[in-house]
Amino acid sequence: MSVQTQNATLLIIASETSEAERLISALREDGFAAKSVAVPHAERLDEAIAQRGCDMILCCSHDRNIDLDAVLTAYRKLDGDVPLILIADAENAAADLAKARRGGARDLIRRNDNEQLKLAVTREFADLLRRRDARGLIERHQLCERRSRELIEVTSAGVAFIQDGLHIDANPAYLALFGYDSMDDLQGATFLDLVVPEQQKSLRDVLRGGDGSAQAAPLERDLTCRRADGTEFKAHLFAAFAEFDSEPCLRLLLNAMNGSRTVNQTGSDPAHGEVGQRSELTRLLDEIETHIGAEDRRVERPFAIFYIRVKDSMTLMRDLGLTSGLELLNAFASALAATVAGRGFLARLSQDGFGLIVDGLGEFDAKALAEQIAATVRLPSHATKGDSATADCDIGYYLVSDRAAAAEDIINAAHRLCLDHAHHAPVGSPPTSLAARTKQEDADDDTAIARKIEDALHHDRLKLVYQPIISLMGDNQENYSVLMRLLDAEENLLEGKDFIGPAIRGGLIEEIDKWAIRTAIRVIGEQRRAGHNLGLFINLSEDTFRNPSVVLWICDCLREFDVRGNWLTFQFQEELVTSNLTSISKLVESLKKIKCRVAMNRFGENAHPERLLQGLSLDFVLMKPEFAQGLADDQTKQQQILKLANLAREFNVKSIVTGVEDARALTVLWTAGVDYVQGNFLQRPSPTLEVQA
Template sequence: MSVQNQTLTLLIVTSETSEAERLIGTLREDGLAATSVTIPQADRLQDVITQRSCDMILCCGYDRDVDLDHVFAAYRKLDADVPFIVIGEADRHAGDLIKARRGGARDLIGRNDNEHLKLAVSREFTDLLKRREARALNERLRLCEQRDRELIDVTSAGVAFVQDGLHIDANQAYLDLFGYADLDELQATPFLDLFMPEQQKQIRDLLRGGDASSLGEPLELTVACRRADVSQFKARLLAAPSEVDHEPCLRLILNAIDAPAGTANTGATQPAATSETGLASLLTEIDAHIDSERIVERPFAIFYLRVKSSARLLRDLGLIHGLEKLKEFAEILTSSVAGRGFLARVNDDGFGLIVDGLSEFEAKAFAERLIATARLTGQAAARDGEEPDCEIGYYLVRDRAAAAEDILDAAYRLCIGHDFAAQGQTSGQSPSSLAAGAHQEGEEGEADIVRKIEYALQNDQFKLVYQPIISLMGDNQENYSALVRLFDEHETLYEAKDFIDPAIRAGLIEQIDKWAIRAAIQVIGEQRRAGHNISLFVNLSEDTFRNPNIILWICDCLREFDVRGNWLTFQFQEELVVGNLASIGKLVETLKKIKCRVAVNRFGSIERPELLLQGLKLDYVLLQSSFAQELADDPAKQQQLIALATLAREFNVKSIVTGVEDARALTVLWTAGVDYVQGNFLQRPSPTLEVQT
C-alpha cells in the first residue's frame, strides 16, 4: 500500500502553533495526508506517542523555547519505533548535524527547505511501514511455528528433525514408534541405526542431500525400521527440507504401515511371534478402522478371549508342557476363526479378535461358537452342562471411538467381569460410557428439545452461569464452575439436565462443549483484563475428549482471547475416566503442555479411586455431591470423606466437595481438610461473576 493511502500522524515539538500548521500544510501539498499533535516540550513524549499513536516526530530546533538536548534525551528513552526528524537553522547546519545524529535523529532539515522535508517524511514513513510489516510477518511466522509445534506434539504420526545424521528434535509419537524412553536417548543413537542394513544406503543418500536438496515436494519412501529392542516394522517415510533455529535440516514424518485388515496375526498362529508383537499389531489394527478424528470408518466387534485356569494348567503340567498346550489352543482358535477377522495373541493365555460388520445378534452367535469350538487339546467340544475351556467378552465399536488401548481394555473387562459360573461363558456389550447409556435410554418424543438445541447453536442462545468454588484454606483465586443453560426461541430457560442426554443422542454434545469452551475462555480474558483473578471449571463430554482435534480448538481459543491455559480447568466424570483411561491420559498430557488444569468430577464412586490418581496428573478432584448430604449426622460418611480428602493430599491434588446444602456440613468439611466447597447453600448458579454475601 502506498504512503499516500496511509494516514500519517505527526508529533510536532514546537511552542508556536502557527509553525506547526505551516509544516502540516507543506506536507499536505505533496499528497501526504497527515494529522498532527503539538507539544511545546518533551516532558510527556512517551505518553503522547502512546495515547495518540504518533508515527513520526518533527522537532523545531530553531524554536528558542524548545530545549533540543532535553528532546534528544527523552527520545533515547522511548520504547517505540518512531522516526525522529530535526528542523534547524540553515546557518547552524554543520554543528547541529553531529548533535542530531548522536541524539538518534534520522535527518536534519533546513528551516525553509520544504522539498527536503517532503522527501524525508515520505522516505521515513515508507521505511516505518515496511518495518511494521516485517514485524507483523515475523509475529505471524512465530505463531505459525508455535501452531506447527502444537500440531506436531498432538499428532499420532512420528515427526522428527534430523541434521548431519543426528536427531535435533522429535515428538512423543516418534519416540514411541521406535521404543525410546526420551529424546536424550534418541539423540545418542545415529539416525541410520533406526533402519535395517539393506535400507541404509537409500537413507544415507537422503541425508547427504542427493534427494532432499532437489525436492520440489516431499519425498515419500517405504522403509524397514528397527526399534530400540531390535524388533522390526515397516513404515512410510515422508522427507522434506526444513529449518530449526535458522539452521537447515530434514523434516521426517513416519507412519507405521498397518497390517491388512482381515488377516490373522502371526502372534496367534506361529510359535516364534511374541505376545508383545501381537498386542502392538492388534492395537494398530484397531486404529486402522478409525480416522484421525476417532470416527469409526469401519464398524467392528472386538472380542477378548482367554484360557480359563491357565495358571493351574502350567502348575499341573509344568512350564514346557503347559506352554505347548496353550500353543495348541492358539492353533485351534485360529482354525475356529477361519480367516473371518484379525486375531492376535496378546499374552500367554489371552487373545484379541476384530471382526468387521457384525450386528449384536451376530456377535453373540459368533462368541458362542468360539466358546464351543476353541478347546484345549484332549477335550471334546463343549456340550450342554460342560464347562468350556475359555471365556470371552465382546462389544461393538461404532460412531466415535476411544483410544485403541481403551477399546481393548473394555473387551478385557467384559471378559473377566462376567459371572463365569453361568451357562454360556460370553459377556456381551454393556454400556461402557455415558454416551452408550444415553443412546440406549433414548426417549420418544424428544425431537422438540433437539430442535431447540439446534436453534440455540445457530442463534447463540446458550448462556453460561457460574457457581463459585470457595476455598476453605484462604486461597485468593476466584474459582467458578461454568454451567451451560439453553434459551429457546421463546426465551424459556432449560438447565443442562433437560438437554444434555438428548444432545448426546443427537450427536450435538461436542458442538455444545465447543461453544462452552470458547465462551468460558472469552469471559476469562475479559475478567482478567478487568483485574479479576478468575479461573473457570468447564466439563468435557465423552464425544468431545475422544476427538483428538479438540486440543487445537482449545489452543486457538486461548490465542484468540489472549488467555493463559492455567486459568482454565477441564473436568472429566469419573465413570468416563475408568473406561477411557488411555484416551484421557493422552489428552491430559497434552493439556498439561499448554498449562491447563485437570479435574475429575464425581470422584469417589469406584472401589479404588487411588488408581485414577496414580494414572493421571490431576489438579483437583470434585467429590460426588452425595457426600455432602446429611454429612453432619453420618459418622461413616464423614470417615469416608476424610479418607478421600487425605488420599487426594497424598497425591498433591486439591479436593472440592460439591452439593453443600447446609451450614453444619461446612464445619465437618473444614475439619476433614477439604480444600474447596461448592453448593446452592453457598450460592446458586448465577449469570454474574460476583460472590453474593
C-alpha cells in the same frame, strides 16, 4: 597375546631322553618358553597328544631307533591340528625331505642347527595360534548365524534371502505378510512379482547386486507390495548384502507400515506364538487405527473387538506341568484360529489371551460369535475334567462406532469385559461412550430436544451460568464452575440435566462443549482485564476429549481472546477414566503443556481411587455430590470424605466437595481438611460472576 608370552608343549619323539633335553634347552636359551614330553616311538601317538595337551611334535628322524615311516603313518591318522617338524642328519636331510612333504610335516631341520630350529618352532607355533583363533572365530560366526536364523524365524518383521531376484529362503513372518502358506509356494515368485509394476524398474539394479560383486551400502525405501491374493499394502524395505549357505545374496527385511492388514507377522502365528507377543499387541493397535480417522477419531469402519482368555490357565500349567500346559494352550490357539479364520484379525496377546477384530458386527451378531467361540473352541478333552457344558474360555466384546477412544483404551475395555465375564457377569459389550450408557427408550423426546439444541446453537439461546467454588483454606482466587442452560423458542429455560443426555445421544455434545469453552474463555478474558482474579472450571464430555484436535482448538481460543491457560480448569467424570485412560492421559499431558489445570469430577466412585491419582497428573478432584447429602449425620460418609481428602493431599491434589446442603456439613468438611466446597446452600448457579453474601 604374543607367542613369546605363551608356553608351548612340545612332544619330542626320541629314543634317548638326553636328546629331548638338549632340544628343549636350546629353545629355552633362545627365549622360547616351552615344556616337553618325550616318547621313544610313535605308538599311541594320538593318546599321548590328547593326554598331555601337546601343541607341536619334534621327531628326531636321525635317531636310528626311530622308524620315520611309522611316525609319518601315525601322524597322518591324527585328527587334530598339531604341526610336525623333523630333525635329520645333514647327510640324510635330502632323502627325508621327500618323505616329510608326503607325510605332512611342516619343516625339516638339520641336527644341531639351533637357530633354524628356533625360527621354525616359533613360526609354526604362531601359525598354530592363528589357526586356533580363526577356528574360534568361525565357530562364533557359525553360532551367530544359527542364533540369527533362530531370531529370523521368530521376528515380527518379514525376512527373506534372494539371489538373482529369486527367493532362496524366507521366515514365517515374510510368508504370512504376502499370504503364502509355505516356502515352496513362494519359490515360484520372484521378489519383483511381489511389488507393484510401477516400482519394479527401480528395484532391478538393486536385486542384481545380490551376486556379491560389490558390497554396496544398504538400501532403504518404501514400497507398495502385492500379496498372493492380489491385495496391496505399504511396507518399508531394508536390503543389504549377506551370505546364505556361504553363497552371496541379498537379505531383505520388510516391515508392514500402519494400515496394512496382516494376521501374522510375529514369526510364530497367533495360534502358536509363544514369542513376539508385544509385537502382536502393537499390530493389533495398528489394526484398530486403520478403522479410525487420524484427524478426529471418527470411526470409518465400525467393528467389534473381542478379548478371549483361557480359563484357569495358571492352574492348568500347575497341575499338568509347564510344557504340557503350554501344549494345551497352543492347541486351544489352533482351534481358535481355525474357528475365526477369514472372519477378522486375530492376535495372540499372551499365552492365554487373544484379541480378535471383526468388522461390521452389531450387538446381536457379536454376541452370537462370542457364543459360537465359547461353544466350539475347546481345550483337548483330557483337560476339561469331564465338564463339557462349561466353556473353556471367557470372552468380552466391545462395539466401536462413531468416535473412538485411543486404541489402547479399546483393547482395555474388551479385556475388562472378559474379566467381568470371568466373575459371572454376562458376555457383552459396554457402549462405546456415555451416549449409549445413558440411552433411553423415549426416542421421540430425544428428537424433540435435539431440535431445540440445534435451534439454540443457531440462534444463540445457549447460556452460561456460574456456581462459585468456595475455599475453606483461605484461597483468595475466585473459582467458578461453568454450567449450561438452554432457552427454547417458547422461552422455557432447560437445565443441563434436561438436555445434556439427548445431546450426547444425538451427537451434538461436542458442538455444545465448543460453544461453552469459547464463550467461557471470552468471559474470563473480559473479567481478568477488569481486574477480577478468577478461574473457571469447564466440563469436557467424552466425545470432546476423544477428539485429538480439541486442545489445538482450545489454543486457538486462548490466542483469540488473549487468555492464559492457567485461568482455566478442564474437568471430566471419573466414570469415563477407566474406559478412556490412554485418551485422557494424552489429553491431560496436552492441557498441561498449555498451562491449563485438570480436574476429575464425581471422584470417589472407583474402588481404587489411588490408582487414578497415580495414573493422572491432576490439580483438583471434585467428589460426587452424594457424599455431601446428609453428611453431618452419616459417620460412614464422613470417613469416606476424610479418606479421599487425605488421599488427594498425598498426591498434592486439591479436594472439592460438591452438592453441599447445609452449614453443619461445612464444619465436617473443614475438619476433614477439604480444600473447597460447592453447592446450592452456598449459592445457586447464577448468570453473573459475583459471589453473593
